[in-house]
Structures are given as C-alpha cells and as structure tokens.
Amino acid sequence: MLEIKDLHVCVEEDPSEKILKGVNLTINEGEIHAIMGPNGSGKSTLSKVVAGHEAYEVTQGNILYNGESILELEADERAHLGIFLAFQYPVEVPGVTNKNLLRQAYNTIAEEQGREELDPLQFEDHAREQLKLIDMKEEFLERSVNAGFSGGEKKRNEIFQMAVLQPKLAFLDETDSGLDIDALKIVANGINELSGEDNAVVLVTHYQRILDYVQPDHVHVMIDGKIAKSGDKDLAIKLEEEGYDWLSEGASVL
Amino acid sequence: MGKVKKQKERTFLQDLLNFQGSLNGKSKFLDEVRLKGAEEVRNIPFPTKKLEDWKFISLRDLYKDSYELASDLDVEVPDLSEHYLPESKGARLTFVNGSFSAEHSSTEDIPEEVLIGNIAKLAEEDNDLLKEHLNKYVENNFEEDVFSSFNKAFLKDGVFVYVPEGLTVDVPLHMLFVQTVADEKYFTTSRSVIVADKESEVTIVEDHIGLGDNKYFNLPVVEINAEEESYVKHTKIQRDSRESIHIARTAAFVHHHANYESYTITRGAKLSRNEPRISQRAEEVEFTVDGLVLIDGDQVSDTHSVMDHRFSHCESHQLHKCVITGKAHSVFNGKIFVRKDAQKIDSFQENRNLLLSRKGLVNTKPQLEIFADDVVCTHGATVGQLEEDELFYLMSRGLNEQQAREMLIYAFALETIENISVDSVQDLLVDEVHRFTENQLDSKLTV
Ligand SMILES: Nc1ncnc2c1ncn2[C@@H]1O[C@H](COP(=O)(O)OP(=O)(O)OP(=O)(O)O)[C@@H](O)[C@H]1O
Numbered sequence: 280m281l282e283i284k285d286l287h288v289c290v291e292e293d294p295s296e297k298i299l300k301g302v303n304l305t306i307n308e309g310e311i312h313a314i315m316g317p318n319g320s321g322k323s324t325l326s327k328v329v330a331g332h333e334a335y336e337v338t339q340g341n342i343l344y345n346g347e348s349i350l351e352l353e354a355d356e357r358a359h360l361g362i363f364l365a366f367q368y369p370v371e372v373p374g375v376t377n378k379n380l381l382r383q384a385y386n387t388i389a390e391e392q393g394r395e396e397l398d399p400l401q402f403e404d405h406a407r408e409q410l411k412l413i414d415m416k417e418e419f420l421e422r423s424v425n426a427g428f429s430g431g432e433k434k435r436n437e438i439f440q441m442a443v444l445q446p447k448l449a450f451l452d453e454t455d456s457g458l459d460i461d462a463l464k465i466v467a468n469g470i471n472e473l474s475g476e477d478n479a480v481v482l483v484t485h486y487q488r489i490l491d492y493v494q495p496d497h498v499h500v501m502i503d504g505k506i507a508k509s510g511d512k513d514l515a516i517k518l519e520e521e522g523y524d525w526l527s528e529g530a531s532v533l
Numbered sequence: 534m535g536k537v538k539k540q541k542e543r544t545f546l547q548d549l550l551n552f553q554g555s556l557n558g559k560s561k562f563l564d565e566v567r568l569k570g571a572e573e574v575r576n577i578p579f580p581t582k583k584l585e586d587w588k589f590i591s592l593r594d595l596y597k598d599s600y601e602l603a604s605d606l607d608v609e610v611p612d613l614s615e616h617y618l619p620e621s622k623g624a625r626l627t628f629v630n631g632s633f634s635a636e637h638s639s640t641e642d643i644p645e646e647v648l649i650g651n652i653a654k655l656a657e658e659d660n661d662l663l664k665e666h667l668n669k670y671v672e673n674n675f676e677e678d679v680f681s682s683f684n685k686a687f688l689k690d691g692v693f694v695y696v697p698e699g700l701t702v703d704v705p706l707h708m709l710f711v712q713t714v715a716d717e718k719y720f721t722t723s724r725s726v727i728v729a730d731k732e733s734e735v736t737i738v739e740d741h742i743g744l745g746d747n748k749y750f751n752l753p754v755v756e757i758n759a760e761e762e763s764y765v766k767h768t769k770i771q772r773d774s775r776e777s778i779h780i781a782r783t784a785a786f787v788h789h790h791a792n793y794e795s796y797t798i799t800r801g802a803k804l805s806r807n808e809p810r811i812s813q814r815a816e817e818v819e820f821t822v823d824g825l826v827l828i829d830g831d832q833v834s835d836t837h838s839v840m841d842h843r844f845s846h847c848e849s850h851q852l853h854k855c856v857i858t859g860k861a862h863s864v865f866n867g868k869i870f871v872r873k874d875a876q877k878i879d880s881f882q883e884n885r886n887l888l889l890s891r892k893g894l895v896n897t898k899p900q901l902e903i904f905a906d907d908v909v910c911t912h913g914a915t916v917g918q919l920e921e922d923e924l925f926y927l928m929s930r931g932l933n934e935q936q937a938r939e940m941l942i943y944a945f946a947l948e949t950i951e952n953i954s955v956d957s958v959q960d961l962l963v964d965e966v967h968r969f970t971e972n973q974l975d976s977k978l979t980v
C-alpha cells in the first residue's frame with residue numbers, strides 16, 4: 280500500500296537542515312505499524328511528509344502509494360486517496376466548526392473517490408455514530424475545531440475525524456500522549472474498530488502502553504532520520520525497559 | 534502646484550453648487566435646509582491629505598472629475614427583485630439614483646402606528662416630525678464636515694422612520710439604495726433619519742448596491758436617534774460599483790438604557806470612507822459599532838469612527854475586521870472619547886486585519902482620549918496572514934486550497950457578522966465571502 284524508499288527530506292526554507300536521511304518503510308493493507316524513537320528523530324516529519332506538508336522538501340527517494348509516486352500531490356489530493364494524519368499538535372481553527380469542516384471534507388473525498396455524498400442530515404447521523412464510538416459529547420460537533428479543547432480532547436478529536444473520514448492509511452502521531460487511562464482505552468478501541476483488512480494504521484508513539492490495546496504487526500525505531508531497527512511487539516517492550524542507547528551505540532560501532 | 538490643485542477642487546464643488554438650486558421649489562422647508570447646506574459648503578474647505586483625519590487616503594479621484602446630478606439623468610431601471618430581502622417584502626423603501634421609487638417599495642408589513650415614508654414626500658406635506666428630527670443628530674454631532682454639509686446642500690430624498698413609544702417593529706426595514714449604470718459620471722445623495730421613541734424596537738438594513746461598474750459619487754448620511762430604553766439594530770451593506778466613491782456618515786444618539794447595535798459591511802466602491810459617530814446622551818447606555826471590510830484589487834476603504842462617552846455607565850463595543858488582498862488599502866482610525874465626568878465606562882475596541890497579499894496595505898490607529906479615571910478601555914490592532922498550519926490542517930482533511938482559504942477567511946469574518954439578526958443578510962454575506970475568496974484565488978493563479 281505504502282512504500283517509502285530511501286527518503287531524504289530537508290527543510291524547504293533551509294536545505295542545510297536535513298531531517299530524514301534515508302527512510303525505508305513498507306506498509307501493507309491490514310497491518311498496524313508502530314514507530315518509536317527519541318525526540319527530534321524525525322517521526323513527525325515523516326508523518327507530515329507523507330501527508331504532503333509543504334514546509335519540507337524531498338531531496339532523494341520516493342513515496343509510493345499503491346505503486347504510484349505521490350510526491351507531486353497536494354495535501355488534499357493525498358487525503359482524497361485515503362491518507363490521513365492525526366497531528367501530534369492539532370491546530371486550533373477558531374470559527375470553523377468540526378461539523379462544517381468534516382462535512383465538506385467527507386463530501387469532497389467521497390466525490391473524488393466516486394462514493395455517494397451525504398446530505399446534511401445523513402452526515403449528522405454518520406458523525407453522531409462516530410462520536411459515540413469514541414465517547415465524545417455531541418456538542419463537539421458544533422464547536423470550533425480544537426479551539427479551547429483540552430490536550431486530551433484534541434487527541435480524541437483527531438480520532439473522531441479519522442472515524443468520520445474513514446481513511447485507508449492513517450498516521451497517528453502521538454495520539455496516545457496526554458490521554459488518561461480511560462481515554463487511552465477508548466481511543467485504542469476506536470483504532471481497532473477502524474482498522475481492517477483494507478486499511479493500515481501507523482502509530483507514532485513513545486509509550487509501550489497503547490500497544491497493550493492495539494497490537495502492532497511491526498515496530499520500528501527511528502533514530503536520527505533513519506529507521507534504525509525493525510521488529511515485532513517485543514522490540515517495543517525492550518525499548519521501554521532499556522531505552523534507545525543500545526541502538527545508537529550499536530550504530531556507532533558499525 | 535498647490536494653487537492648481539485647489540482650483541480643481543473648487544471647480545468640482547462650484548459645478549455642483551450651480552445645480553443645487555434646481556432641486557428647490559417643492560418644499561420650503563427643504564429649500565431652506567439646502568440653502569444652509571450650500572452656505573456651509575462654501576465656508577468649509579474640502580479635505581486633503583494635509584488634514585490629520587484624511588492623511589492616509591487620496592481624494593484626487595473624487596476631485597478630478599465633474600459630476601452630473603443623478604436626478605437629472607434619464608435611466609432605465611432593470612428588475613431589482615433579486616436584491617430584495619425575503620424578510621422585508623412588505624418593509625422596503627427603494628431609491629434609484631437617490632430618488633424614491635414607489636414601484637420598488639412596500640411598507641404593508643410595517644405597523645400603521647409607525648410613520649414611515651420618503652423624505653421628499655413628507656417634506657412636501659410639511660411633516661412636523663420630519664422637521665423636528667432632520668439634521669438634529671448630524672448637526673449636533675462633532676466637528677463640521679464638508680461632506681455632511683454637501684449632503685445637506687443636495688438633500689432631496691431618503692428614508693424617514695419614526696417608531697412611536699412602546700412599539701416593536703418585527704420585520705426588518707430594508708432601505709435599498711440602487712445606483713444604475715449611466716454614461717455620465719454622477720453624484721447622488723441620500724439622507725435617512727431613524728427615530729426610535731421610548732421603549733421601541735426597530736431593525737434596519739441599509740443596503741447600497743451599484744448595478745454596473747460605472748463611476749459615481751455616493752454620499753449618504755444616516756441619522757439615528759435611540760430614545761430611552763429603545764433598541765435599534767442597524768446593518769449597513771455597501772456594495773457600490775467598483776469604480777464608485779462612497780463617503781458616508783452615520784450619526785447616532787443613544788439615550789438612557791437604550792441600545793444601538795450596528796454592523797457595517799464594506800465590499801464595494803473603489804474608494805470608501807465610513808464615519809460612524811456614536812454619541813452617548815445619558816447614563817447607562819450600550820452600543821456596538823462592528824465592521825467587516827473585504828477589499829481587493831485597487832480598492833481603498835477608510836473607517837474613521839468616533840465613540841463619544843459623555844456620561845457614566847456605558848458599555849461600548851467595536852470589533853472592526855478587514856480582509857485585504859491585491860493592492861487594496863485599508864485604513865482604520867477609531868477614536869474613543871471619555872468625557873471628564875463619564876465614569877464606569879467599559880469600552881472595547883479591536884481592529885484585526887487579515888492581509889492576504891504582499892501589495893496590500895493597512896494603516897490602523899486606535900485613538901483614546903480619556904478624561905475620566907474610572908474607566909476600562911481595552912483596545913488593540915493586529916495585522917496577520919492566513920496561518921500555513923491552519924491551511925495544511927484543513928487540506929490534510931481533504932479540502933482543496935480554495936475551500937480551505939474560504940473557510941479560514943469566513944471564520945475570520947464570522948465574528949463580525951454572526952450577530953446580525955436578519956437571516957437572509959447572513960446568507961448574502963456568506964456568498965460575498967465566497968465570491969471574495971474565489972476572486973482572490975483566481976488572481977493568485979494568474980499572477
Ligand atoms: N519546519 C522545520 N524547520 C526546522 N526544523 C525542523 C522543522 N520541522 C522539524 N524540524 C527539526 O527536525 C527534527 C525532527 O523533528 P520531528 O518533529 O520530526 O521529531 P519527532 O521525532 O517527531 O520528535 P518528538 O518525539 O519530540 O515529537 C527536529 O530537530 C526538529 O527541530
């Protein structure tokens with residue numbers, strides 16, 4: 280579904296600022312991946328580059344989605360293909376309600392994918408169902424996107440948006456951070472509900488605990504702009520216990 | 534140099550004053566008013582950039598041409614029904630190039646107790662209420678102003694409304710000022726006087742529409758008197774022709790326990806100047822003077838407001854938002870006066886500008902003159918751009934750039950229009966924002 284090949288990325292405005300230095304990653308339908316790694320190693324950058332953020336420039340390598348390069352596509356065109364990013368720091372958009380944003384987004388994507396658009400009433404039903412799934416109050420539909428939301432509410436709102444838009448490939452960037460235990464379970468439950476044979480989820484996380492609820496097929500460690508190691512769930516447990524030092528040291532020995 | 538320029542201004546003025554007398558004859562009262570106005574005009578110099586209050590904009594475009602009197606033109610009036618507000622189908626007074634059009638007007642939904650009519654007719658009837666109120670508010674409000682006097686010198690027609698004590702007018706009154714296409718450059722005035730007596734309530738929508746893209750000079754003056762415990766809601770929409778010049782003054786008196794709420798939307802005209810002037814006439818008063826300016830191309834829009842707190846206990850609110858793109862230029866000068874014994878004033882003023890282009894220009898100058906000590910005045914001005922992060926966020930959800938920009942511009946604008954109580958006006962403004970963003974994206978793509 281997604282193939283990231285030798286991806287090198289720098290900051291558009293400052294090409295000397297190299298962030299990703301040769302990332303390779305393959306994600307297939309039906310899989311759940313976890314990406315871990317120290318602060319500043321490039322996890323969010325990778326997520327944003329896949330979603331089409333213009334602040335970054337790909338200097339080498341490629342991103343293929345269903346076999347075709349998406350590097351030339353705008354963020355909205357990637358969303359139309361079914362790519363979704365839950366932001367590590369969700370943006371507040373005062374004046375734009377969740378409902379208005381999501382209805383327009385849903386219908387634009389539906390149109391692009393040749394699916395049926397929903398009229399306002401149908402959409403509201405659909406949105407209400409998803410709210411229930413992640414145990415959010417109905418008033419969140421009418422509130423401005425993330426404006427004045429608590430940290431945890433913002434994260435939950437990202438999952439709510441994912442639930443409404445039903446993407447094929449979702450990058451969830453630290454959606455588990457800042458959630459209380461109950462919220463974590465609810466969010467994890469939401470992710471499980473939404474992941475199926477046809478779609479894939481990439482969890483960017485610092486904590487093993489969400490992986491107790493969402494079982495990853497693959498765990499990757501990103502260090503200094505590269506995937507330093509990949510493994511299964513046990514890798515996450517080892518990282519939790521031992522930190523990242525052993526990986527960096529190993530790398531320097533090589 | 535200076536002399537030549539002065540000569541030109543004089544020509545423009547003189548030309549017009551010659552015709553001013555041609556309006557006379559039907560009402561002795563109006564004849565005298567006009568005479569007085571003409572006398573004032575002769576004694577007040579026309580503003581230039583040298584005056585502090587006019588230093589940011591150039592009136593050369595106004596002074597360089599001569600204008601015909603709109604009432605002398607013979608024009609064809611197309612179907613205007615697309616501009617009617619559904620809420621006001623029985624509460625509309627229409628003026629075409631400054632003259633009342635009975636054909637396009639109806640007041641059947643206005644309660645009988647209300648005195649409503651066009652000024653020309655009421656003046657012919659020598660109406661006492663008209664004579665009592667006309668000019669009272671604009672004359673007793675602040676410094677002399679040549680354009681108000683000009684409006685007086687050419688005072689011909691407009692709206693007069695008197696809502697008697699205790700009455701609530703449920704339907705919004707649509708005051709529709711239409712300017713037609715014409716070969717000649719013309720000059721048009723209107724005067725509207727709205728008097729809400731004690732404990733009454735009325736909503737007015739002042740709507741200026743240019744049907745073509747021809748040049749004309751529109752000079753409306755509105756007078757409002759909100760008596761004790763009355764509530765006046767006033768929305769002004771300015772959609773004059775893109776080549777026109779619009780210079781307007783609104784003078785409002787707000788009395789004990791009254792509330793005057795106004796929203797001014799500026800979208801049209803090549804050069805526009807709005808001068809809302811609110812005068813607190815007794816203790817315990819509330820008023821709002823919000824504004825939204827959407828300008829692009831080479832449009833210039835200037836708002837010079839005065840909020841005059843003359844007594845204790847007043848809550849005033851002014852949120853003025855501007856969206857500027859292309860080479861457009863926005864000016865804001867908001868004066869807040871708090872007189873010496875006016876204590877317990879709570880005044881809010883903010884001018885927020887969304888500057889979407891590199892060549893756009895913003896001049897903003899809040900101005901506080903406070904002579905009392907127990908006063909809370911918050912004021913501020915900001916100039917910002919669309920946030921890249923917000924755009925990316927919306928686009929990552931699937932909105933294309935046009936949709937995302939539009940949503941953000943709408944969100945920015947919303948705060949200044951969401952309290953407008955007439956639904957169809959809200960819808961109309963949503964459409965205006967839509968068209969505004971659409972144009973903006975088009976021009977961006979062709980650059
Ligand atoms: N737009 C930018 N301009 C300059 N530097 C940037 C930009 N975006 C990211 N960086 C830098 O790139 C590096 C990687 O950042 P990124 O946000 O991808 O890290 P991360 O792995 O997500 O970290 P964390 O775990 O703290 O969220 C950091 O050093 C960051 O400062």
Ligand SMILES: [Mg+2]
Pocket residue numbers: 322323324367452453
């Ligand atoms: Mg991060």
